[in-house]
Amino acid sequence: MAGQVFAYITHKEGVADDSALELVTAAGKIVPDATVTAIVTGSGKNLDTVCNAMAASYIEVWKFENEALAYPNAEVIRKLLINTLPADAIVLVPHDTFGMDLAPGLSIKLDSAFIADVVDFEGLDGNTLKVIRQEYSGQVSTHVTCDISAGVVLNIRGGVFPADESKAAAGKVVDKSGEAGDLSALRKYLEIVEAEVGDVDITKEDILVSVGRGIEDEDNIEIAQELAEAIGGVVSCSRPIVDARWLEKSRQVGTSGQTVKPKVYLALGISGSFQHLGGLKGNPFIVAVNKNSKAPIFQVADIGVVEDLLEFVPVLTEKIQEG
Amino acid sequence: MEILVCVKRVPDTAENEIEVNSDGSDIEREDLVYSVNEWDNYAVEEAIQIVDKVGGSVTVVSVGDEESEEVVRREMAMGADDGILVSDDAFEGSDGKGIATLLKAVVEKSNYDLILTGALADDGAGQVGGMLAAMLDVPYASVANYIEVLDDQKLKVGREIEGGNVEMNEINLPCVLSIQTGINEPRYVGIRGIRKVASVDIPVWGPSDLGIDAATVGEAGANVKRVDYFVPELGEGAEILEGSMEEIADKLIELLKAKGGIK
Numbered sequence: 058m059a060g061q062v063f064a065y066i067t068h069k070e071g072v073a074d075d076s077a078l079e080l081v082t083a084a085g086k087i088v089p090d091a092t093v094t095a096i097v098t099g100s101g102k103n104l105d106t107v108c109n110a111m112a113a114s115y116i117e118v119w120k121f122e123n124e125a126l127a128y129p130n131a132e133v134i135r136k137l138l139i140n141t142l143p144a145d146a147i148v149l150v151p152h153d154t155f156g157m158d159l160a161p162g163l164s165i166k167l168d169s170a171f172i173a174d175v176v177d178f179e180g181l182d183g184n185t186l187k188v189i190r191q192e193y194s195g196q197v198s199t200h201v202t203c204d205i206s207a208g209v210v211l212n213i214r215g216g217v218f219p220a221d222e223s224k225a226a227a228g229k230v231v232d233k234s235g236e237a238g239d240l241s242a243l244r245k246y247l248e249i250v251e252a253e254v255g256d257v258d259i260t261k262e263d264i265l266v267s268v269g270r271g272i273e274d275e276d277n278i279e280i281a282q283e284l285a286e287a288i289g290g291v292v293s294c295s296r297p298i299v300d301a302r303w304l305e306k307s308r309q310v311g312t313s314g315q316t317v318k319p320k321v322y323l324a325l326g327i328s329g330s331f332q333h334l335g336g337l338k339g340n341p342f343i344v345a346v347n348k349n350s351k352a353p354i355f356q357v358a359d360i361g362v363v364e365d366l367l368e369f370v371p372v373l374t375e376k377i378q379e380g
Numbered sequence: 381m382e383i384l385v386c387v388k389r390v391p392d393t394a395e396n397e398i399e400v401n402s403d404g405s406d407i408e409r410e411d412l413v414y415s416v417n418e419w420d421n422y423a424v425e426e427a428i429q430i431v432d433k434v435g436g437s438v439t440v441v442s443v444g445d446e447e448s449e450e451v452v453r454r455e456m457a458m459g460a461d462d463g464i465l466v467s468d469d470a471f472e473g474s475d476g477k478g479i480a481t482l483l484k485a486v487v488e489k490s491n492y493d494l495i496l497t498g499a500l501a502d503d504g505a506g507q508v509g510g511m512l513a514a515m516l517d518v519p520y521a522s523v524a525n526y527i528e529v530l531d532d533q534k535l536k537v538g539r540e541i542e543g544g545n546v547e548m549n550e551i552n553l554p555c556v557l558s559i560q561t562g563i564n565e566p567r568y569v570g571i572r573g574i575r576k577v578a579s580v581d582i583p584v585w586g587p588s589d590l591g592i593d594a595a596t597v598g599e600a601g602a603n604v605k606r607v608d609y610f611v612p613e614l615g616e617g618a619e620i621l622e623g624s625m626e627e628i629a630d631k632l633i634e635l636l637k638a639k640g641g642i643k
Contacts, residue, residue, distance in 0.1 A: 130549075132519055154541045157499075157558075158522040161476070161510030170603050171476065173505035187607070192503045193391065196398040197407060200607040243519040243552040247536070252544035264641055270394050288636065289643025300562035306544055313560075314544050321641035328393070342639040344632065345618060351397045354618075360635055361618030362628055373629040377642060 059181060060145030060208055062093045063119075065138075066111055067129065067155055071103035073110055076151035076213070078220030081114055083149055083213045085221075086178035087186065092116050093149075095228075098134055100127040105230075112228040119233045125240040131158035132242040139166045140238035145208040152212035153312070160210045169208035172201055176214050181205075194330050195353035214331060255307025257291055264290030265319045267310055268298055269333075271326015271347060271366050275303045280370050281325055287377040293317065295327045311336040325366045329354025346370065381436035381529070381553075383427040384492040385460065386483055386509075387420035389444050389451040390502040404608040416451040419498025421458075423559035425566040426527060427496055428459040434529050436493070437461040443471060443482050452582055457573035458566070468586040473599030480511035481597050485590035487516060492554060494535075499523045499558040506558065513556035521551055523560040 064080035066073055077095070084093045095115035097108050100122055108120045119141075125133050138159075142148065144167060150156040152174045164171030172188055176198075179187035184206040191198050203209060259265060266285040272278060278292070285292045292308065299309045310317050311333045318339030325346045327333060334357060337343075345358035348365045355361045362369060391398065395413040400406075416424075427438040439462040440455040442448040452463040466482050474482065487495060497509035499522060506522065513520030526538030526546060533553055538546040540560045551557075587594045595601060621628045636642045 131522075135514075154523050154539065157506050158510070158520070158539070161507040162514035162520055165477070165480070165511050165514035171507060171511070172604060173476075173507050189612075190504070192609075193398040193407070194393045194504070196393065197400055197609050198612050199609050201604060202607055203604040243555070244521060245550045247548040247550055249541075250538065250546040250548060252546075264643065288641060290641075296561065302565065309544065312542055313540055316543070321636065321639055323641075342641065343618075344636070344641075349397050350620075351399065355620070356617050358618035360632065361620040362632065363620060364625060364628070369625055369628070372625050373632060376626075376629045376633060 059088055059184070059205060060147050061143060062088060062091045062147045062149070063142060064093055064095050064115070064149045065151070065159070066095050066097045066107065067151055067153070068097065068099070068103075068107045071106040073107050074151065075220070076153070076215050077111065078114055079215065079218040080149045080151070080213060081224065082218040082221055083175070083178070086218070087147065087181055094119055096138070097121070098123075098126040098129065098137060100124055108230045112226065112230050114224065114226050114228075116226050116228045118228055118230045120230055121237050122232070122234045123237055123240060128246045129155055130242065130244065130246045131155060132244040133240050135159055135163050135166065136240055136242065137237050138163055141233065141236050142167065144168065145206065147205060147208065148210045150210065150212050152214050156212045160212050164210040167208055167210065169210050170203040170205055171210045172203060173212045174214050175211050176217050194328055196351055215335065252306060255305045257308070259291060259293045259308055259310065260315050260317050262291045262317070263320045264288055265293045265310070265317060265321070266290050266323045266325065267293040267295065267327060268325050269295040269327030270297045272298065273367065275301070277367060278303055280367065280374070284323070284370055284374045284377075287374050290321070290323070295333045324354050324358065325370060327354055328352045329357060381430060381434050381493045381532075382491060383430065383436060383438050383494045383496065384487060384490075385420065385424050385427050385438060385440050385455070386495070386497045387424065387440055387442050387451055387455055388417045388498070388501050389414055389442065389448040390417045393502070400609040400611055404610055407609055414447070416454055417498050417501045419500055419559060419561055421455070421566045422561050422563050423496040423498050424455045424458055424460055425564045426559055427494075429564060430494070430527065430529060439464065439490075439492075441466060441483065441486050443467070443474070443479050445472070449582055453577055453580070454569060454574065456577045456580060457569045463580070463582040465582050465584045466590070467584050468594070470587055470594035470598045470600075473602055474597050475602035475604040476505055476507040477511055477603070478597040478601050480508050480515055481601075482590065482592065483508065483512050484515045485592050486585070487512070489590070494553060495556045497556070497558045499560045509556050509558035516554075516556070519551050519555045520557070521549055521555070522558040524557045525560045525563045527557070527563070
């Protein structure tokens, strides 16, 4: 008999994250018709707004209100969950920078299993849960099993378990604040330093020529720049280009960069990790140029060109310039 | 400050096309180019920079097979003072918790103020650092992209969160941090650097050195098991343009014009 299912709800300024309803879908793939309990932590009146919104999708909502929970510090929330969750709980957490902070340590403290970045479920057979993950930047998938009789913490990838708007729960909010226990922590949240604004705003552009690791050298960025000029677009990039200090952070597309919604997106030498694709919204027309035919970008692109961008792009640019 | 950095030898995904082998039991490992996990390399650079500022020493540890010695040596060539290889047949097939259990035993043989890991590695789990911190009962911060030593008790740590914003924290030492790429610019390691450490002795620690019951780690102790590797059946995927480069370019220009991709 599997344990009770819980979903940790992340929220900001009174609005739950997209993951909140995706976790309902994910839970249903583990235990169909599971009674899932949402856990909502915070402080102030926004907390009630989120709790009430969650009661529309979750049978039960556990509300924890405390000054110490005003900012979601994973070190504090981990303590809260250790103090309040049953030992054999099935705990679903979004696989984002908060979930990565919270969940691995939580599984140790609960003496539960942990599986990161789950992209699909094959189901529960007795106490054996079988899931699908990806490795090597999404180039291959794996089936992973674990015994969940002593509980499990699962980090769930965003955007792969679509919210089912038709499911209504008419749930109840239970104020559990009194049970929170000791919430002292050795890590103190100070402030958020906002990302710097750059010279161009790639979030407002219709045509993006985006470069990744395949550009190989800083000097080669000119190749993308020339193509961008020829078609009337702007150069953006994936994370490795910013890490190498070849372009500004404000040009980075991805969950740790900008969320863009162009009409046309040319991905040059970009492998297409989910973190990168997470920043690409609005269903653009995607053209991928990559010499690795196995690159995950080809799974989401509309048009693929399996060539070395350093050779192909100059040919393309020249033809466009010739008109 | 005494710093331990945990590093992993991985197939370099920038250099390799990763394919599943014929029976799905593993990836095709022949002709793979291996290197130190990219995130870990940033972690070692960060450790060296901290020690340059406040003094202390950097120790690099890797859990893996004999071949992992080469990445420990490479990181020593960067400037780490000591290296340890944790390797034994009994450790093979460890899950994340197993690796963290081994690293905990390494940590407890010495006195470290700060333990760094990479934020992610080839399996994309990003789990070992957080598990290790919980086992050691010390605070943890993941995806760190800024570290400032405040005093011998505290660090100021920036975490790179969604949207490229940075979440600033104050964290007590000892602690575990997982390091995000881009936190620094890792130094280049030349042939000369490698030669300098070529004959340095890197101890290999097994179960008895670590005081570990082999049944709690490795395949025997792993609850989370990888059953197989596979390539998922995909939807349509991209339409791949065929032909010479000129022909492909011509086709692409037509498509781009139709979609408003050429102004």
